[in-house]
Amino acid sequence: MQKKLSLFVASCVLLGMSACSLLPDKADETKNWSVTKLYSEARSEMDGAHYEAAIKLWEKLEANYPFGTYATQAQMEIAYAYYKTQDQAQALAAVERFIKLHPNHPQADYMYYLRGLINFNDSIGFLSVIYSQDPTERDPKATRESFAAFKALVDKFPDSKYTPDAIARMKYLVNAMAQYEVHVANYYYRRGAYLAALNRAQGAVTDYSDAPAREEALFLMIRCYDKMANLDLRDDAQRVFVKNYPNSRFLKPNAGKGGWFNFLSKKAD
Known part of the structure; x- marks a missing residue:
């Protein structure tokens, strides 16, 4: 009985396999398409924002x-399509591959620019949550990488049509990185870690001398020196601050000469 059952099961399996073999394979409709046909269809998918199908x-x-x-154009389009689907890893991989294969391509400058854009969008996502999350838990890696990518474009292709926009984005990113340092410095200051706060604020002042966030960083240095009772360095920083930012908002909240500086510790005579 057991032997008959086994033979029956085996027969069913063989019949099933035979039936499957009789069914026609699902054909790849693109198998015999010409290069122009593939290009036209891929372009149509791109124009319709169907990026996954286009890829x-x-x-x-x-x-x-x-x-x-x-083929070269397809490589560029793949990078852009992944960028549009917000697949950062795949987009960057495609860009790096293109630059490695075609360093002297007439549109290589665009691929450098696209590399910056990919990281720029990721850094925007970072900046959008910095105010609602502990800043020490965030690493502005994408911001730094975006800046480096745009800088590579500017250095390598100074006459590129993409260079002016890259420079404008670099200026934005510089202040974003400086502002991040100020956020972290304030985080440490609020927790009484004045030396750590001072180091981050001082780094922002030194590394991002043209960034608007430098004003707050320098003011925070004054407050840190005051809390640490280092009054000589505090007063030196205060003189630099007043000289560079005579109309600073940090001088205005309180009446009287010196504004917020009225709350600083008094140096002994």
Whole structure:
């Protein structure tokens, strides 16, 4: 009985496999497409913002026609499509691959610019939560990498049409990095870690001398020196502050000469 049951099961399996073999394979409709057909369809998907479908077509184009301008264009399009889907890792990988394969391509400057944009968008995401999250728990790596990418574009392609926008974004990123340091310095200051706060504020003043956030960083240095009873350095920093920011908002909240500085400790005569 057991033997008959085994034979029956085996027969069913064989019949099932035979039936499957009789069914037609699901054909790849792009298998015999020409390079122009693949390009046209991929472009159509891109224009319709169907980036995932477009990526598959660009990849097929490059795989089936790996040489020539169509393949090179497909590589660029893949990077841009991944950027639009917010797949940062894949987008950066595609950009790096293109730059490595085609360092002297006429549109290499665009790929440098795209590398900056990919990280720039990620840094914007970082900045959007910095006010609602403990800043010491965030690493502005994307901000630094975006700045480095835009700087590489500016240095390598100073006459590129993308360079002016890259410079404008770099200025924004410099202040973002300085502001991050100020946030961390304030975090330490509020917790009484005045030396740590001083070090972060001093770093912002030194490393980002042209950033608007430098004003608050210098003011925070004054407060830290005051809390640490280092009155000589405090007064030196205060003189620098008043000289550079005579109309600072940090001088205005309280009446009387010196504004907020009225609350500082008094140096012994």
